[in-house]
Amino acid sequence: RIMANRSWLTKRHSKLPAITCTPQCSPTSVFTGTSKEPIKETSIEVDAPEALKETRTANGTLHDSQSDAETWVLKQDELEQAFQVAVNTTVGAMSLEPNLKEMKDYINEAFGLPEQVSANLWDKAEHKQPSRLKLCGKLISARDIPAMDANGKSDPYCVVGIILESDRNRDKVKTGHLVQWKKEGFVTHVFRSTTKTATLEPEWNEDFELPIDNLGEQVLVIEVWDSDEKTVGVSEIKGAKGIGAFFKDLKHTDDFIGRTFLSLKEIQPQGGPGTLILHSHTAKHQRGNIWVYLSMKGQEEGKISLTTKMDQSILLFKALVMYEAKKGNPNCQHNWDAEMSVVAKELLTRHTAYYGIDETHQAAVHLSVLFDYHKIFGVQPRRFSRFLDHIINASGRKLLSVALSQSGASDSPGDWVDKVLGALQGLLTEVYDILCNHLILMDVTTTSGVQSLTEWTQVMAKLYQLDGLVAKLPVDRRSLKSALELTIQTSVEKWYGMTSENASQISAVSTLKTVSESCLTLCETIQSSIRPAVKKEADVDYLVCYIVSLDKLLSPAVMKCLKDWDYKDVELANTSYGIYLNIKHMCDVAKLAEGNGLQDIELFSYQRWFKKVVQVWLTVALARCKEKISKAVQVDQIASVTDGVGYSSSLVDTSGFLYQVVEFWNNLGWSCPEETYTFMIELVNYISEAALYYVEQIYTRVSNQSLLDNNTGKFTVTTQLCTILNNMEYMQQKLLSQTSTNVPSLLKELNLQTSFERLQREKGIGDQAKKLVENILESAANDIEHKITIVSKQFGEQFIPTISRFISDIVNEAEGAKTEQILNPLQAYLNTNLKTLSSNLLFSVFRNQLEYIWMATVNALSKSVSTLPKKPNQKYLYQRLRESLEFLRGFFNAGGEGLTDEQLKTEQYKVLLNDLDLMCLSTREL
Numbered sequence: 001r002i003m004a005n006r007s008w009l010t011k012r013h014s015k016l017p018a019i020t021c022t023p024q025c026s027p028t029s030v031f032t033g034t035s036k037e038p039i040k041e042t043s044i045e046v047d048a049p050e051a052l053k054e055t056r057t058a059n060g061t062l063h064d065s066q067s068d069a070e071t072w073v074l075k076q077d078e079l080e081q082a083f084q085v086a087v088n089t090t091v092g093a094m095s096l097e098p099n100l101k102e103m104k105d106y107i108n109e110a111f112g113l114p115e116q117v118s119a120n121l122w123d124k125a126e127h128k129q130p131s132r133l134k135l136c137g138k139l140i141s142a143r144d145i146p147a148m149d150a151n152g153k154s155d156p157y158c159v160v161g162i163i164l165e166s167d168r169n170r171d172k173v174k175t176g177h178l179v180q181w182k183k184e185g186f187v188t189h190v191f192r193s194t195t196k197t198a199t200l201e202p203e204w205n206e207d208f209e210l211p212i213d214n215l216g217e218q219v220l221v222i223e224v225w226d227s228d229e230k231t232v233g234v235s236e237i238k239g240a241k242g243i244g245a246f247f248k249d250l251k252h253t254d255d256f257i258g259r260t261f262l263s264l265k266e267i268q269p270q271g272g273p274g275t276l277i278l279h280s281h282t283a284k285h286q287r288g289n290i291w292v293y294l295s296m297k298g299q300e301e302g303k304i305s306l307t308t309k310m311d312q313s314i315l316l317f318k319a320l321v322m323y324e325a326k327k328g329n330p331n332c333q334h335n336w337d338a339e340m341s342v343v344a345k346e347l348l349t350r351h352t353a354y355y356g357i358d359e360t361h362q363a364a365v366h367l368s369v370l371f372d373y374h375k376i377f378g379v380q381p382r383r384f385s386r387f388l389d390h391i392i393n394a395s396g397r398k399l400l401s402v403a404l405s406q407s408g409a410s411d412s413p414g415d416w417v418d419k420v421l422g423a424l425q426g427l428l429t430e431v432y433d434i435l436c437n438h439l440i441l442m443d444v445t446t447t448s449g450v451q452s453l454t455e456w457t458q459v460m461a462k463l464y465q466l467d468g469l470v471a472k473l474p475v476d477r478r479s480l481k482s483a484l485e486l487t488i489q490t491s492v493e494k495w496y497g498m499t500s501e502n503a504s505q506i507s508a509v510s511t512l513k514t515v516s517e518s519c520l521t522l523c524e525t526i527q528s529s530i531r532p533a534v535k536k537e538a539d540v541d542y543l544v545c546y547i548v549s550l551d552k553l554l555s556p557a558v559m560k561c562l563k564d565w566d567y568k569d570v571e572l573a574n575t576s577y578g579i580y581l582n583i584k585h586m587c588d589v590a591k592l593a594e595g596n597g598l599q600d601i602e603l604f605s606y607q608r609w610f611k612k613v614v615q616v617w618l619t620v621a622l623a624r625c626k627e628k629i630s631k632a633v634q635v636d637q638i639a640s641v642t643d644g645v646g647y648s649s650s651l652v653d654t655s656g657f658l659y660q661v662v663e664f665w666n667n668l669g670w671s672c673p674e675e676t677y678t679f680m681i682e683l684v685n686y687i688s689e690a691a692l693y694y695v696e697q698i699y700t701r702v703s704n705q706s707l708l709d710n711n712t713g714k715f716t717v718t719t720q721l722c723t724i725l726n727n728m729e730y731m732q733q734k735l736l737s738q739t740s741t742n743v744p745s746l747l748k749e750l751n752l753q754t755s756f757e758r759l760q761r762e763k764g765i766g767d768q769a770k771k772l773v774e775n776i777l778e779s780a781a782n783d784i785e786h787k788i789t790i791v792s793k794q795f796g797e798q799f800i801p802t803i804s805r806f807i808s809d810i811v812n813e814a815e816g817a818k819t820e821q822i823l824n825p826l827q828a829y830l831n832t833n834l835k836t837l838s839s840n841l842l843f844s845v846f847r848n849q850l851e852y853i854w855m856a857t858v859n860a861l862s863k864s865v866s867t868l869p870k871k872p873n874q875k876y877l878y879q880r881l882r883e884s885l886e887f888l889r890g891f892f893n894a895g896g897e898g899l900t901d902e903q904l905k906t907e908q909y910k911v912l913l914n915d916l917d918l919m920c921l922s923t924r925e926l
Contacts, residue, residue, distance in 0.1 A: 074319055082315035083111045087125040089351040106343045110323040133212040133354055138293040139193050139204040145288035147200060148226035148255045155227040156202045156257060157195040161187040162210050165217050168261060175281060178223055195227045212264060220262045222290060224278055226255040258287030271295025297356035309355045313365045316351060320344050321373055338370055338383035363390035368423040381455035388462040424469055431460045435487035439495035445525050454533040461538050484540045492549035508561045509575045516582035519550060523586045543593040547601060555602040562609050573620040580610050581667060607671060614679055621664060622686040625657045626693050633697040638720040651727040654694045661687055662749045673762045676755055677769055684773050687746060688780035691731050695784050698727055715798040717833040722840035729845045732784040735777045796852030803860035810884060815876050819883040827891060851903050854892045861885055862912045878919040885913060
C-alpha cells in the first residue's frame with residue numbers, strides 16, 4: 001500500500017520491514033551441513049488510518065492529521081452554494097430529460113442537506129427557469145461529394161437541425177428531409193448555409209447555434225443538398241417567423257446529396273472537430289464526408305465570469321469527491337482511485353457544458369481538488385496523469401503561462417488560478433518526494449509495486465512538460481532525467497539504510513550477507529521489471545542509477561568488513577562466501593546495463609577484496625566435506641539404494657558433497673589467470689583428498705565391522721561386500737579424466753577445459769596446468785585402486801578355508817569315484833557365490849574379483865596337495881586332484897566368457913600343475 005503522506009514516512013520508516021529478501025543463489029552448503037534457510041519474504045504493509053495519526057508539517061512539528069481531514073469539509077454556506085450549482089445545472093441542462101429524477105435523487109443524497117433546505121433550492125431553480133443548453137457548431141468543409149449537375153460538379157449547401165432519437169427510425173424520417181420535418185413539427189429550429197457553386201469540395205466555415213431540449217435523447221442531423229438556384233442567400237428560421245422565405249429558397253428541384261446523424265450524447269461539451277460520413281436516404285451508400293466543429297454551452301454563460309464559474313466548479317467537484325470517496329469505500333478513504341460513479345460523471349459533464357468550461361479548465365479544477373484530497377488521504381497516480389494530459393496541451397500551457405506571470409498580482413485572474421498553480425507546484429513536490437522514497441513506500445518486487453512506480457514516474461514526466469513550472473525548480477532538477485536520477489539515488493540510500501538496520505545481527509559479516517541478499521533481489525527485480533518500465537516513461541536507466549548508488553554504500557561496507565575479519569574464524573566462511581556470490585550475481589546483472597556511468601564502479605573489483613578469503617573457503621570446504629563424509633559412512637546401512645547393481649547411501653551422499661565443491665568452483669568464476677591457476681590446483685588437491693578420505697572411511701567401516709569374516713563354516717558372498725566394492729570403484733573412476741564407464745568424470749564436472757584454454761591463451765601455461773591436474777587426479781585414483789586391490793584380495797582369501805574343506809572331501813572319496821561327481825558340491829558352492837557377485841558388482845569389479853577367487857581356489861588346492869600324507873599307491877589321488885584343477889580352470893573360463901587363459905595360468909597354477917603331473921608318474925616314469 002502506498003502512503004502518499006511522505007511526512008509520516010520521515011518519522012516512521014526506520015521501523016518498517018525490509019524489502020523481500022529471498023536469496024537467488026545459495027550453494028553455500030559446501031561450508032555447512034545443509035543450505036541455510038532463505039530469509040522469509042516480507043513486504044511493507046502499513047495500516048493507513050493508524051499511520052495518519054501523525055504527520056509532519058513543513059517546519060517539522062507533529063500535528064494530528066485527523067484535524068486535517070476535518071478541515072477538508074465544506075462549510076454549510078459552501079455546501080449550499082455547491083448544491084445550487086448542481087441544481088442549476090440539472091434544471092438547465094436536463095429539465096426535459098426522462099432521467100431527471102435519478103439525477104435529483106443523487107444530488108440530494110450526495111449533498112445531504114436537510115430535506116426542507118434542498119426542496120427550497122430546487123423550487124427556486126425551477127421557478128427561475130434558467131436557460132437551456134445550446135449546440136454550437138461550425139460547418140467547415142466537405143469532401144468527395146458526388147456530382148449532381150451536367151458539368152460534373154455540384155452546387156452544395158447544408159441544412160442542420162435536431163430531432164429526437166425516437167423519431168430517427170420513423171418512416172417519414174427515413175424518406176423525408178429537414179424542411180419537411182420542420183413543416184410537420186418534428187424540427188423546431190433549422191440552420192441553412194450558403195451555397196457553394198460548381199465544386200465537389202465546398203468550403204463553408206460558417207457558424208451556427210441550435211437550442212438543446214433533451215441532451216440525452218436528441219440527435220443532430222446534417223443534410224447536404226445540390227441547389228438549382230443561381231444565387232441563394234442565408235436563411236435561419238426560428239419559430240414560425242421566416243418560414244415562407246425559407247420555403248422560397250428551398251425548391252423542390254434541389255437534389256438530395258447525403259446526410260448524417262450524430263447523437264448529442266457523443267459530442268464533447270468542451271468541443272472538438274470531427275469528420276462525419278454522409279449517407280444516402282437508405283444509408284446503404286456513402287456520399288462523401290463533412291468536417292465540422294461541435295461544442296455546447298449554456299445560453300447564459302456569458303453573464304457569469306470565468307473566475308466565478310471556476311470557483312463554483314471547485315465547490316461542486318469537492319462536494320462530489322467527498323461523497324464518492326466515502327461511497328466507494330466507507331471504511332477507508334485512503335489511496336482512492338478517484339473513479340466517480342456514472343451519475344456523478346454525467347452531472348459534471350452537463351455542468352461543464354452548461355457553463356462552457358473547456359477541458360483544460362475542467363482538468364485544472366479536478367487536479368486542484370484531488371491534490372487537496374491527496375495530501376490527506378492519498379489518490380492513485382493514474383488519475384493525476386489523466387488530468388495532466390489536458391493541462392499540458394496548447395491551451396493548458398497558455399493558461400499556466402498566464403497564471404505563472406500573474407500569480408500574486410493585483411490583476412490575477414482569480415483565486416482559483418493561484419489554487420491550480422499551487423496544486424501543480426505541490427504535486428510536483430509531492431511526486432518528487434514519493435519517488436525519493438519509492439523503495440520504502442512500494443513493494444517493487446510485486447506487479448502492483450512496479451505499476452505504482454511507473455504511474456508516479458508518468459505523472460512526473462508530464463509535469464516536466466510544463467516548462468514554466470520546471471523553471472522554478474533548483475538547477476539540478478530542471479531536467480526530467482537528472483531529477484529522476486536524484487530520486488533513485490535518494491531512494492536507494494534510504495532503502496539501504498533501512499535494510500541494514502533491519503538486518504542488524506551479531507556479526508558485521510552476517511549483517512552484510514542479509515543486506516547483500518536484499519540488494520541482489522532488488523537488482524534482479526530492477527532488471528526484469530522496473531528498468532524497462534522506467535525506461536519507457538523517461539530516458540533514465542534505472543539499473544545504472546541503482547548500481548552507481550549502491551556502489552557508494554555496499555562497496556565500502558564490504559571492504560571494511562573483510563579488512564576487520566579474523567581469518568581464523570572459519571565459522572564465518574559460509575557467510576562471507578554468500579556475500580561474494582550475491583555481489584558476483586549483482587555484477588553479472590549490472591553488465592547487462594548500458595556502459596554509461598559504470599566504468600569506474602568499485603563493485604566490479606569485488607574479487608580483489610576476496611582474494612585472501614578463497615584459501616579459507618577451500619580449507620573450510622575440505623574440512624566440512626570430511627565431516628559430512630564421516631557421518632554419511634557411519635549411518636550407511638551398506639545396502640544398495642537402487643535395485644540391482646548399485647551403491648550405498650554414503651557414496652550418494654559423498655558424491656553430493658563433492659558436487660557442492662564443484663558448484664563452489666563453478667560459481668567462483670575467478671577472473672585473474674594466475675590466481676585461477678593457484679586456486680585450481682588447490683581445489684583439485686582438496687577433491688582428491690576428500691575422495692581418498694571416503695575410501696579410507698568405508699574401508700575402515702568394513703574392517704571394524706568384520707564384514708569379510710564368516711564363522712558359519714562356509715564363506716558366503718553378501719550384497720554388502722559387493723556394494724562396498726562398487727562404492728570404491730565408482731570413486732576411483734570419478735577421478736580418472738577418461739573412463740569407459742558411465743561414471744561422470746570429475747574433470748568434466750569442474751569444467752576446467754575452459755580455464756585451461758584461457759590460461760594457455762593468456763599466459764601459455766594451460767597445457768602445463770592440465771597435465772598437473774590430470775596427474776593429481778590419476779595419483780589419487782591409483783591410491784584408491786590399490787585400496788580396492790587390498791579389499792579384493794582379502795575378499796578372495798575368505799574363500800580359501802571353505803574351498804579347502806571341499807577339496808578335503810574330494811581327497812577322502814574312495815578310489816574309483818568319478819571326478820565330475822565329486823566336484824559337484826564345490827561347483828555348486830562357487831556357482832552360487834559367483835551369481836551373487838555377477839548380479840551385484842559392476843562388471844569391471846566382477847572381472848577383477850573373479851580373478852582373485854580363482855587365485856584363492858588354486859591356493860587352496862596347493863595347500864591340500866602339500867599337506868597330503870606320503871603313502872604308496874596314491875597315484876589315483878593326484879590324478880583326481882589334477883583333473884579337479886583342470887575342471888575348475890574350465891569353470892572359471894566359462895567358455896571364453898570368464899577369465900582368459902593368461903589370467904588362469906598364474907605362476908602358482910603352473911607350479912601346482914607341474915607338481916601334480918610329476919606325482920602322477922610311476923617311479924620308472926619318473
